[in-house]
Amino acid sequence: MNTRDWPIRAKLTALVIGPVTGLLALWIFATTLTFGPALDLLSARTLLYDLGRPGEAVVAELQRERRLSVVQLAGDRALPELTEQRVRTDDAIVELRRKVDGGDLRDVADAQLDNRLDQLVSALDALPAGRAFIDDRKVDRAGAVGLYSGMIGSAFQAFGAMAALPDAQLNREATALTALGRSRELLGQADALLAGAVTAGRYAEGEHEQLVRTVENQRFLAEIAVADLPPGERTAYQRMTEGAGFLKLRALQDSLIRSSALPARFDMRAWDTGHAEVWQSLRDFELRGADALAERSVPMATRILVQLAAAGVLGLIAIVVCVLVALRVGRSLAQRLTGVRAAATEVAERRLPDVVARLRRGEEVDLAREAPELDHGGDEIGQVARAFNEVRRTAVRAAVDEVTLRRGFNEVILNLARRSQGLVHRQLALLDRLERRTEDPDELAGLFQVDHLATRLRRHAEDLVILAGAAPGRGWRRPVAAVDVMRGAISEVEAYDRVDVGEVAPAGVLGRAVGDVIHLLAELIENATTFSPPGTRVDVSGRSVPGGYTIEITDRGLGMSAPALAEANRKLAEPPEFDPAGSARLGLFVVARLAARHGVRVELRPSRPAGIVAAVFVPSELITDEPPVGADASAGPERRRLAKVTRLTTVPRPGRPARPGRDRSENTVVPLQSARASTVEPPADGDGLPRRIRRRGATARPRAAVADTPAHRTPEEARRAMSALQAGTARGRRDGSRAAGTDPTTPTTEPRDTGTPSTTAGPAVQPAPPAPDQRTATERDA
CATH class of the missing domain: 3.30.565.10 (Histidine kinase-like ATPase, C-terminal domain)
Incomplete structure (x- = not known):
């Protein structure tokens, strides 16, 4: 990125914005990094009461309904208890759906928890269809266990996503409580399998192996979960597991594991009593641990928020101070530089050119007043101003020298131009006299050529006069x-x-x-x-x-x-x-x-x-x-030269026939023809009027020859010919008398085109061509 041409204000802004933006970004990042975990800790309470409690109730009701469904599939009749249990399960699911569909839970849930909540809702939607299969006995006991266990597993997946807390100790404790819940779920699966086998009087194929795996997994998860509990809760759990109910249930589990067949004298009543006591104790322990976890998360979140507020306020104050200092320093630098630029621009663009222009006009100028020196302190900006003062003085001196040189140059040009003008005017006057005295066509053609060159020389001399600033005169x-x-x-x-x-x-x-x-x-x-x-x-x-x-x-x-x-x-x-x-x-x-x-x-x-x-x-x-034509026949040499210019050798423009009364502006210049002498010959256009043409030979004299008149000429043609002849004769006499009144030596070989032919209808007289190399009158100087 090329920043060389940036304005100084933009450069200072970029210089300030970079560090301030970085500091602001770090402040925002640190604030967000701390504020997010604090919000997660505060949301733990919401997750516990909006998802943990309703979800745990749904899991408990599903576990009871699963046991009854397996017992019904193992027996020959429907159980009234199953119908009542299904009602309780549906009530728990309705409460869970209400919490899940509410805005509070969704607001604090992250993307993973949202996804798992949707999976849980979809799994619960399959419950009515599963119940119908169970009532119609389209599934066996293992299928019924898998149906309910899948829905309960979706609930525990949601609990696992809920347990992701920012504090490491709290997160381990929440994970341990979730693992205890899974252990309790495996205990419930074992109870459902055993109840079905006892009701049927034997294990179905693969049920004993499944029962053994479930019991071993339950014990393994319990050991892993207890290891992550805080010391106090771990001690309380160990005391709980040393109770009579836990010991009796463990002994019954061991007997079931050792025997591949269902024991004949298995005490199912003792199993039910021990299982209910252990299951309820584990549930109460989990709920107490979850409540304690939620209560500990609130003070921790509050402490984090207080620390965050203090750090945020201090960081914000630091940023504001940096911005204010940067703005103040930057504004001061920008104002001083802008002042230097404005003063320098005014001197360079207005005052100094005005001083130079007045010097060129020869006026006296007070440089100290017209271009005052700049003073902007003693730092680098003031040094720049002083350097510009030196540049200004050098520029003024150079302007004075340039004006002096230009003035002398113009005087030299004007002097040479005036001299050239005088010589060219004398040359033109001499050529004018020679042209009036000369009758030889060849000499007259040469004089006309020199006259044309002298006219161009005069124009170039006038160019020099104009360049020197004077009037041509x-x-x-x-x-x-x-x-x-x-x-x-x-x-x-x-x-x-x-x-x-x-x-x-x-x-x-x-x-x-x-x-x-x-x-x-x-x-x-x-x-x-x-x-x-x-x-x-x-x-x-x-x-x-x-x-x-x-x-x-x-x-x-x-x-x-x-x-x-x-x-x-x-x-x-x-x-x-x-x-x-x-x-x-x-x-x-x-x-x-x-x-x-x-x-x-x-x-x-x-x-x-x-x-x-x-x-x-x-x-x-x-x-x-x-x-009017001929209004100033004796107005001086220049007027006579312009009159000589207007005596053009003209013919009608191609494609435009001449008409009586046609304005002279419709004439055009005819290219010159080379000739030595002239004679009169019939014209080619058949109008019957004589034309003078050149002929070769230095001694040839003009002779008149009248064109042969057509044998049969119409009255209209005769009238046009006579009318044109009369107009030409009148024009020639008028030009002759006008020339006699000014200079008797003026040649009359060129007819003057007045542009006003006779009122009689007929074609205008076409004048004779000029001498060799003779310029037409439009080329000759006024």
């Missing part, structure tokens, strides 16, 4: 459409071509939160693309919910286990302190910091059938109406 003055925020986040992801923008409900994000929301979404989308198979897609959708706006990012990866998911959600809900050892989960820490800054809630949950859904809940304080 990127923001907008006016609201930005939610779909543009999502596309801006996608532009900062490496595998942007695997991301699909699904259903997006119209909404706008306040400018002060746009940069952080883009960064937060970019980290989640990056995780989705990283931890999902390369051939799967990542879906981004947005919907309005009560109290705000929810953006969901769904991947088709292996997902996360339930404990890992719960731990990640806990960190997202309560941003932990930055731990450099957890560099593998920097994105999770950055997301938690950004979400906590604006009150945004981020939750990860399993997706069906596989993968993870990252739900971003933007509160209503950061949500506004979706701004």
